[in-house]
Structure formats: structure tokens, C-alpha cells
Amino acid sequence: MRTGEPLPTVGDVLAALATGLWRWNNDAGLVTLDAEAARLLGLPAEPTTLTEAGVRSRLHPVDWNEIDGIVQLALAEGTLAEARMRVMDEQGRVIRTVRSRSRPTADSQTGEYELLGTLQEVSEQPPGAAARTPVTGDWRRSREAFLLDAGRALAEARSTEEVLRVAAGLSMPGFSPDGLAVFGAEGDRLTIIGHHGHQPGDEGPFSQMSLDTDYPAAEVVRTGRAVYLSTPEDYKARYPASWPLAQRFGRQSWAFLPLTVAGRTMGAWMAAFTYPVSFTPDERSVLTTVARMLAQALSRAGVTESERELTDGLQRSMMPTLGPQIPGMMVAARYVPTGGGLQVGGDWYDMIPLPGGTSRTKSGAGRFALVIGDVQGHDVRAAGLMGQLRIALRAYASEGHRPDAVLSRASRFLYGITNSVTPEDEDADPRFATCLYVEVDPATGMLDIARAGHPDPAIRMADGTVLMRPTAGGLPLGIDPDADYPTTRLALEPAETMLLCTDGLIETGGHDLDTGWRRIRRILEEHDGDMEALADSLVQAVHGPSSHHTTGPLADRREDDIAVLLLCRLGDGCGCGDAVAVVQPPVRRTMVSVAQAEPERVAGARQQLRELLHDWASDDQVDSAVLMTSEMVTNVLVHTDADALLIAEMTGEGGDRRLRVVVTDASDDLPHKRHPGELASSGRGLVLMELLADAWGVDPQGQGKSIWFELYESSAKDPDDPDDPDDSGPSDVPAA
Structure with missing residues (x-):
């Protein structure tokens, strides 16, 4: 070309380089080709416009399927879209391989894109490079398998x-980095979340780096665009300030990719290689896909860890530390949430020191209250109501109210806050809560119990006998304000343990109240250990092992929250330690x-007595004891205006024990023996006692009286023993 001649046109230059020009409008679905581009696609060498289907018919189907992913990658990174494509003839044979390089532009509203680029014929890759060629089917299959495994x-x-x-541990097909680092961002600082392939302490210079620093990861976080550095020279030229920090690791290529979730760049991922990597479109596609999956995984893990931290915080704030330790008593508790959500529901327990005064013991340990309850539901609202109710109960108890007054006030409080619906929470239904409130006197072991629709407490006696203690109760809190x-x-x-629990411990795994209680009773009877071990055994029997006192990695089959509260009065055989153990003779006692x-409670008294005598040698004597007790209590209700107090006590060793049952009332009217006719419906109480009891009597008191009888286990008759005399009554009946 001589001086002064005009410069050749772009078309002349492209033609001289055997390079075609093409424009692809994705929105219109049309591809415009110049003469050279048409020739390269096996068409007549003249400008033409084809539909997408027309172009697709000229390209290998595998290569065609790659085009959209390559374009989207280029759009995300703001780079050129490069692809190798095999051109097919009408018989489906490959006639040449072309390389396309284009700059995609996208419509931000519709997402449709337009490509303007070049086509140029290239030679096939040498055999040694097959692992990295984008037109090799084996590479693609390996990549797809890798991405599937990595995603899983x-x-x-x-x-x-x-x-x-x-x-x-990811091993990428054909190229695997030997150095990885995950960067996060806190404010205007770059942080190191984790790294691999480096020595401890290597992350020091990169921690708390300003996002304005001339460093690839900082730029990626700022811009949200990937950075590929194929050679050390590229790194040094683009980031001269931070090159000395990277030079000492001896790497040859680097890829820094954004970790983006929901359009927000949360950090950057660095993949470094000890050998040169050209970062072809296929390699960039693999790295970008891994970065997206890594970002999603880190986001999920972050949410899970944040929820766990929030859950632990809520549990720590809502579940109090039990203490200080009460002289002569021990307390243990567990809280196990359900498997879903924030793992905080409506169950709770509490231990409340009560006001001092005359109730304070010589040891300095005053009365305290144990509370356990369950707000309806397992959602955040239930947890919020639980927190408010727990605070209210603490306030009422600290004012010095008796158990009945504490629950009455708490019921009015809950009714007020759950039935005052505002327009913002008009969909919120009224909630109720069950609750059991126990006021404890450590000096005497006396328990004053008020119950609001909650399961009754259970008592494990010194010899392992377990009794459910029926208690008077009212409606759940929040239903009726009055x-x-x-x-x-x-x-x-002494040596007895009281169990308080929510229904989640009982009605789980297909159990109802009866079968669930039998399972819990068996655990209590068979346990041989201290209070903490017993609490763990109760929880593990339902939901598997736990590594924490209040929560832990339990099985996913949780159906309901669980709260468990145990109170032990220290004594010989309780298993809670012998620091303040009290030696007592074997004794079982129940009081109703x-x-x-409440005449319906007579049936409960009979059941209590049967449970107390569950291992008595003679079933006939057990039936006799139940019959006499029923008669004694019923007579008080029928013939007096007073309430009846039943105390049953069994002492001695197995096979030679004594049962003493006392029924006390406040009436001064003494019973007298009558002779009822055959058709009479009453008058047989004392007659039955005279026939069935080993000893019985009536004791007047200052106010009222007590009627009692005794049975001796050693006096049980064996009807099959011919040497045992047939004597159906006591030889000496004490005077009333």
C-alpha cells in the first residue's frame, strides 16, 4: 500500500484475514451474516439473514447447546463470548471448526441479548489438548459429572x-486448583472466611484488607465481576501493588470469581494454579458454576448458623439457670425443641426464689417455686407469649402470692394479651397455656401445687416405686379470666424425686397419655444414677442422645417440644450424692x-393405693386395702360435711411389710358399728374392717378424728398351704 492511499475498509481487512462478520438478535430470532461468515457456515458466499433454526441446522447440536451458557457467562463477567463450533453439512458430517468471538449486549428489562462478532476457521486441537477443548464430548461428560457431584x-x-x-476436595476435570481461598466482606473490609493449600498464618496480609486495595479479590467484591489472570505477568501488570503478596506462593494462574446470591455479591472465591491455565470459555464456565453453587451453599450455611445462634440465645434467655443449689434438695431440667424453624416453641420451665420472712429455714434456704408450662403452638408467637407469661408468673410469685393466686392472675394476664386483637394481627388466634406451679419448702419437703390443665406430677420413691400424683386443677391459662x-x-x-414434664415427653412416637406414661414410668423405675443422668435418660428414650443439657443433636423425628423438671429431696438411696444424705428406714407414703x-377423686385414691402396693405379696390383701380405703373415704363424704385426707404408709422389708392407711376428717362424729340387713346399701364399713384388717381403730383428735387400719404382709394366707390355719379375721381387734 502506497503512501497517501486511503485505508482499507473493515470489510476489506476481515476478508483479507478470512474472517466473517455476524450479528445475532436474540429478541427477533434472526442472524445476519456477511459473505465470509456465510461461506464459513457452508452457505453461498453472499450476505444473508437466517433464522435461529437455520443457523442451528448448520452447527453441531452439542456446540449449539453451549452457546447460551457462554453468552450468559460473558454478560455476567463483562467479557467477550468465545466459542468453538463445528460446522455440519447436509449429511451431518463435520466440514470445519470455526471460532466465534463476540461482544454481547443485553436489554436490562427483557434479558434478551444481541451479539456482534466474528467467525474464523481454526484447526482441530492436538490430541494432547483434548481434555481442555470445548468440542470434545469426553470433556463435557466429565464436566457434567463433576458439576453434578459438586452440587450434591x-x-x-x-x-x-x-x-x-x-x-x-473438588477435583475439576482437566484442571484443578491447588490453592483456594474464600473471601467475605464486613463493612469496607475484606475478610478471610477459609482457605486451603496454604500454611497457617499465610492469610495474615489479606485479612481486614480495605476494599479499595489494589487486589483482585477486593476488585471482585467491589464490581461483582470475575478476574482471570493466566500468567504472573498478567497479575503483576494489573495489580502491581499486591503482586509481592502473591508472588511468594509460586502460582502461575489465578481465577477470582464473585460469590453472588440474589444479585448481591457476598464475597469472592480464589482458585490458584501451579501451572498455566488459559481460562477458555469452558473452563470459565466450570469455575463460574462452582462459584455460584459455593455462594448458595455458604449462604445457606450462614442462615443456618445465624438461626442456631439466635436459637441458642433465645434458649439461654428463656431457660433459666437452676440455682443456687438448695440444701437438702437437687434440681435438674432439660429443654428439647422441635426439629424445625427457630427451634424455640411454647414450652418452658422456671425456678423462682420466693420472698423470705418466716418461711426462711435455719440453713438460710427459703421457699422457692418450680414452674413448668406449655403455650399452645410451636411458632415464634408461641415463644413470644411464653416469654411474656414466664415474666408475669415470676412477678406474681415474687409478690408473695399463693400458688392458686399466681395462676389466677397469670390466666387473666394471658387472656388479656391474646384476646386484645389489633388490626395488624387480626389473623392471630387466641392462645392458651397449660401450667403446673409448685411451691417448695426445703425444710419440710412440703409441696403446694396448683395446676392449670397440665399433666400431673409423678413421684419416684426411695425404693423405685413410681406414683402419679393426682392434683386438683383448673382450666388452662388464658381461657377463662375468672x-x-x-x-x-x-x-x-427423703430420697424421693418429683417429675414435672410437658406432654411432649409423654405423647410422642404414637403414644397416648396411658402408653406414654407407662414408658416414662418404666424409665423412672429402672434408673440407677443421679439426677442429671435421669434427666438425660428421659429425653434420650424419646428423641435419642443429646450432648447438651438443654438442647443437642437429637433425632429429626421430634413431634413436640419437651420440658422436663426434676426435684429430689436428698436421702439414702436417691443416687444424687451423699453429701447431705439422710438415712431412713424403707418407707413408702402417699397422701391424697x-x-x-370432688367425689370423683375417690377413684383416684383407690388407684394411688394400688400403685403404692404394686409389689405387695398378696393380691387379696391389695383388694381388701382398696375396698376398705374406698369405704373410709366415702363415709366421710356421705356422713359428714368435712373433707377427707388419706395418708397411706408402707414400711419394712419385702415379705414382712406393714401397710397403715389413715383417713382424717374434721368432724367430731365417731363412727359406730351397725348390723345392716341383707338389702341395706350402707352400714358395712366397720364390719369390713373387722373382717379384713389385721388391725384397725378410730382415734379422736382435738378437732375431728382419724380412722385407720393396718395390713401385715407376713399374715397373708396361702390358700393352697394345708398347714396354714384358716383364720379370716384378726385375733385381737383394738378398741375404738
């Missing part, structure tokens, strides 16, 4: 540590009060 492994990772461990909650008084003897307005 990252999806199963539950924590940030697991995600990083999975990322470090509900009453009667108080039941029980005595906790039956009010005039």
Missing part, C-alpha cells in the same frame, strides 16, 4: 466449615385429699 456435595453441607471442606385453681398439698419424703365437692 455442597447442597448437603450444613455449616461453613463443611462447605469449605467440600470446596477444598377461673379458680385449687391447691393440693403433698409431702416429698378428697373434698366434698
Whole structure:
């Protein structure tokens, strides 16, 4: 070309280089080719416009399927879209391989794109490079298998540590980095979340680096665009300030990719190689896909860890530390949430120091209250109501109210806050809560119990016998603002343990109240250990092992929250330690009060006595004891205006024990023996006692009286023993 001649046109230059020009409008579905581009696609060498289907028919189907992914990758990175494509003739034979290089532009509203680029014929890759050619089917199959495995492994990772461990173990097809680092961003600082392939302490210079630093990861976080550095020269030229920091690791190529979730760049991922990598479109596609999966996995792990941290915080704030330790008593508790959500529901327990005064013992340990309850539901609202109700109960108890008054006030409080619906929460239904409130006197072991629709407490006696203690109760809290909650008084003897629990411990795994209670009773009877071990045994029997006192990695089959509260009065044989153990003779005792307005509790008294005598040698004597007890309590309700108090006590060793049952009332009218006719419906109480008891009597008291009888286990007759005399009654009946 001589001086002064005009420069050749772009078309002349492209033609001289055997390079075609093409424009692809994705929105219109049309591809415009110049003469050279048409020739390269096996068409007549003249400008033409084809539909997408027309172009697709000229290209290998595998290569065609890659084009959209390559374009999307280029759009995301702001780079050129490069692809190798095999051109097919009408018989489906490959006639040449072309390389396309184009700059995609996208419509931000529709997402449709337009390509303007070049086509140029290239030679086939040499055999040694087959692993990295984008037109090799084996490479594609390996890549797809790798991405499938990587996606599955990252999806199963539950924590940030697991995600990083999975990322470090990824072996990419044809090229695998030997150095990895995951960067995060906190404010205007770059942080190191984790790394692999480096020595401890290597991350020091890169930690807390300003995002304005001339460093690839900082630029990726700022811009959201990937950075590929194929050679050390590229790194040094683009980032001269930070090159000395990277030079000492001896790497040859680097890829820094954004970790983006929902359009927000949360960090950057670095993949470094000890050998040169050209970062072809296929290699960039693999790295970009892994970065997206890694970002999603890290985001999920972060959410899970944040929820776990929030859950632990809520549990720590809502579940109090039990203490200080009460002289002569021990307390243990467990809280196990359900498997879903924030793992905080409506179950709770509490231990409340009560006001001092005359109730304070010589040891300085005053009365305290144990509370356990369950707000309806397992959602955040249930947890919020539980927190408010727990605070209210603490306030009422600290004011010095008795158990019945505490629950009455708490019921009005809950009714008020759940039935005052505002327009913002008009979809919120009224909620109720069950609750059991126990006021404890450590000096005497006396328990004053008020119950609001909650399961009754259970008592494990010194010899392992377990009794369910029926207590008077009222409606659940929050249903009736004027509900009453009667108080039941029980005595906790030395070496006895009281169990309080929510229904989640009982009605789980297909069990109802009866079968669930039998399972819990068996655990209590068979346990041989301290209180903490017993609490663990109760929880593990339902939901598997736990490594924490309040929560832990339990089985996913949780159906309901669980709260468990145990109170032990220290004594010989309780298993809670011998620091303040009290030696006592073997004794079982139960106490039941039956009010005039509660005749249905007579059946409960009979059941209590049968449970107390569950291992008595003679079934006939057990039936006799139940019959006499029923008669004694019923007579009080029928013939007096007073309430009946039943106390049953069994002492001695097995085979030679004594049962003493005492029924006390406040009436001064003494019973007298009558001779009822055959058709009479009453008058047989004392006659039965004279026939069935080993000893019985009536004792007047200052106010009222007590009627009692005794049975001796050694006096049980064996009807099959011919040497045993047939004597159906006591030889000496004490005078009334």
C-alpha cells in the first residue's frame, strides 16, 4: 500500500484475514451474516439473514447447546463470548471448526441479548489438548459429572466449615486448583472466611484488607465481576501493588470469581494454579458454576448458623439457670425443641426464689417455686407469649402470692394479651397455656401445687416405686379470666424425686397419655444414677442422645417440644450424692385429699393405693386395702360435711411389710358399728374392717378424728398351704 492511499475498509481487512462478520438478535430470532461468515457456515458466499433454526441446522447440536451458557457467562463477567463450533453439512458430517468471538449486549428489562462478532476457521486441537477443548464430548461428560457431584456435595453441607471442606476436595476435570481461598466482606473490609493449600498464618496480609486495595479479590467484591489472570505477568501488570503478596506462593494462574446470591455479591472465591491455565470459555464456565453453587451453599450455611445462634440465645434467655443449689434438695431440667424453624416453641420451665420472712429455714434456704408450662403452638408467637407469661408468673410469685393466686392472675394476664386483637394481627388466634406451679419448702419437703390443665406430677420413691400424683386443677391459662385453681398439698419424703414434664415427653412416637406414661414410668423405675443422668435418660428414650443439657443433636423425628423438671429431696438411696444424705428406714407414703365437692377423686385414691402396693405379696390383701380405703373415704363424704385426707404408709422389708392407711376428717362424729340387713346399701364399713384388717381403730383428735387400719404382709394366707390355719379375721381387734 502506497503512501497517501486511503485505508482499507473493515470489510476489506476481515476478508483479507478470512474472517466473517455476524450479528445475532436474540429478541427477533434472526442472524445476519456477511459473505465470509456465510461461506464459513457452508452457505453461498453472499450476505444473508437466517433464522435461529437455520443457523442451528448448520452447527453441531452439542456446540449449539453451549452457546447460551457462554453468552450468559460473558454478560455476567463483562467479557467477550468465545466459542468453538463445528460446522455440519447436509449429511451431518463435520466440514470445519470455526471460532466465534463476540461482544454481547443485553436489554436490562427483557434479558434478551444481541451479539456482534466474528467467525474464523481454526484447526482441530492436538490430541494432547483434548481434555481442555470445548468440542470434545469426553470433556463435557466429565464436566457434567463433576458439576453434578459438586452440587450434591455442597447442597448437603450444613455449616461453613463443611462447605469449605467440600470446596477444598473438588477435583475439576482437566484442571484443578491447588490453592483456594474464600473471601467475605464486613463493612469496607475484606475478610478471610477459609482457605486451603496454604500454611497457617499465610492469610495474615489479606485479612481486614480495605476494599479499595489494589487486589483482585477486593476488585471482585467491589464490581461483582470475575478476574482471570493466566500468567504472573498478567497479575503483576494489573495489580502491581499486591503482586509481592502473591508472588511468594509460586502460582502461575489465578481465577477470582464473585460469590453472588440474589444479585448481591457476598464475597469472592480464589482458585490458584501451579501451572498455566488459559481460562477458555469452558473452563470459565466450570469455575463460574462452582462459584455460584459455593455462594448458595455458604449462604445457606450462614442462615443456618445465624438461626442456631439466635436459637441458642433465645434458649439461654428463656431457660433459666437452676440455682443456687438448695440444701437438702437437687434440681435438674432439660429443654428439647422441635426439629424445625427457630427451634424455640411454647414450652418452658422456671425456678423462682420466693420472698423470705418466716418461711426462711435455719440453713438460710427459703421457699422457692418450680414452674413448668406449655403455650399452645410451636411458632415464634408461641415463644413470644411464653416469654411474656414466664415474666408475669415470676412477678406474681415474687409478690408473695399463693400458688392458686399466681395462676389466677397469670390466666387473666394471658387472656388479656391474646384476646386484645389489633388490626395488624387480626389473623392471630387466641392462645392458651397449660401450667403446673409448685411451691417448695426445703425444710419440710412440703409441696403446694396448683395446676392449670397440665399433666400431673409423678413421684419416684426411695425404693423405685413410681406414683402419679393426682392434683386438683383448673382450666388452662388464658381461657377463662375468672377461673379458680385449687391447691393440693403433698409431702416429698427423703430420697424421693418429683417429675414435672410437658406432654411432649409423654405423647410422642404414637403414644397416648396411658402408653406414654407407662414408658416414662418404666424409665423412672429402672434408673440407677443421679439426677442429671435421669434427666438425660428421659429425653434420650424419646428423641435419642443429646450432648447438651438443654438442647443437642437429637433425632429429626421430634413431634413436640419437651420440658422436663426434676426435684429430689436428698436421702439414702436417691443416687444424687451423699453429701447431705439422710438415712431412713424403707418407707413408702402417699397422701391424697378428697373434698366434698370432688367425689370423683375417690377413684383416684383407690388407684394411688394400688400403685403404692404394686409389689405387695398378696393380691387379696391389695383388694381388701382398696375396698376398705374406698369405704373410709366415702363415709366421710356421705356422713359428714368435712373433707377427707388419706395418708397411706408402707414400711419394712419385702415379705414382712406393714401397710397403715389413715383417713382424717374434721368432724367430731365417731363412727359406730351397725348390723345392716341383707338389702341395706350402707352400714358395712366397720364390719369390713373387722373382717379384713389385721388391725384397725378410730382415734379422736382435738378437732375431728382419724380412722385407720393396718395390713401385715407376713399374715397373708396361702390358700393352697394345708398347714396354714384358716383364720379370716384378726385375733385381737383394738378398741375404738
